[in-house]
Amino acid sequence: MNKANILSIHFSFPKGKLQGGFFILFLLVLSACGNEAGDFNTDVAVNVSVEELKRKPFEQTMVTTGTVKPSQEFSYKSEIAGEYFLQTNPRTGHKFRMGDKVKKGDVIIKIEDEEYRNQTNIEGAKLDLDISEMEYKKQQALYEKGGVTLRELVNSEKTLVTARQAYETAKIKLAKMKVTAPFDGIITDLPYYSNGVRIETGQQLISYMEYSTVVMDMNLPENQMGKVGLKQEARIMNYSLPDDTLTGYISELSPAIDEETRSFKGRIEIKNKDLKLRPGMFVKAEIVVARRDSALVIPKDVMQSAGNRKYVFVAQRETARRRYIRTGMENNGFVEVTEGLKPGERLIIKGYETLRDRSKIKVIR
Secondary structure, three states, X not given: OOHHHHHOOOOOOOHHHHHHHHHHHHHHHHHHHHHHHHHHHOOOOEEEEEEEOOEEEEEEEEEEXXXXXXXXXXXXXXXXXXXXXXOEOOOOOOEOOOOOEEOOOOEEEEEEOHHHHHHHOHHHHHHHHHHXXXXXXXXXXXXXXXXXXXXXXXXXXXXXXXHHHHHHHHHHHHHOOEEEOOOOEEEEEOOOOOOOOEEOOOOEEEEEEEEEEEEEEEEEEHHHHXXXXXXXXXXXXXXXXXXXXXXXXXXXXXXXXXXXXXXXXXXXXXXXXXXXXXXXOEEEEEEEEEEEEEEEEEEHHHOEEEOOEEEEEEEEOOEEEEEEEEEEEEEOOEEEEEEOOOOOOEEEEEOOOOOOOOOEEEEOO
16 A cells, blocks of 8 residues: 555544544554565565586587488499399309399399300400410510511501400400499399390399498588588488487588588588498488587576676575676587586576576575
8 A cells, every 4th residue: 555545545533533543544554554565575485496517528510411322332234135144142042132232243143145245256356365465475586686677576566455455345245244243232123034034235134232331412501611621520310210320420522602502512421330321311410510528518598688698597595696607609409608607506497587686596406
């Protein structure tokens, strides 16, 4: 009740009792106002939760996403027509299948065509090469003794070169009659053909890849160019592997900025020893751009601001104290505090929203 309310009250008492009645009523009004003022000034303790500040390792990361690709892949279409014969996998004892591991040099498919084989004439090419080599050696010996001219020696060498090229060409043609693995890998596609069926030129025969190492192409914003470098570490995650994090590193970076997207390209190489990542998977990469071995770190959402200054509250016995702070790195909802707090202090992490400096508090956890 305020003074205006007191003054607006009209009294009606008998004249003989006016002074006594007014005095008693005045005392009652003052008592009521005193109780109201006392209730208003009561400082109620706010329930808060606290966390003791400790130094710990902290790092800042940049997140990017992309699709993983195999480090090597091989796809082969028939270069000649002929009869198709799928070969036996020496490690399993059955015909090669999708999912089989292959070793470099394994012959996976043969294509038979007698006419084509005869046209390569590899046996004749090898005989011509042997004869040319013997003739050249003979001419060399004669030239040293003056038995032949330099021109005759050079012509003999030319014949040898031609014979060697003919033999190499025959070997290349003959190699088209079989599919040989150029590196270790796993078969990912093997279209079915009955053994002995005739296939034509250009038919898809096999695809396989090596993905114990995979790569991920990425596009990074222009303003991050100075923060990333070759060999920088990255953590790789996939939603289908929630409990597994793989390690990769930046293997390539483009120095050029795309004018339309204002971004630059990079590539991450990922060790995939247990083959948990499969080519084509969509993954998230966290690139570590900065790291502290020892930092004071707080949840970012407990920070408040007054003008350009940031502050938090710490608990001192039963009182909340405001602390103005300076911050550094940020990552995943946490921020590094570089000034304003010390290890061992109790940071108020819940119930801070209504606090003022020196507010009474009750720590509940």
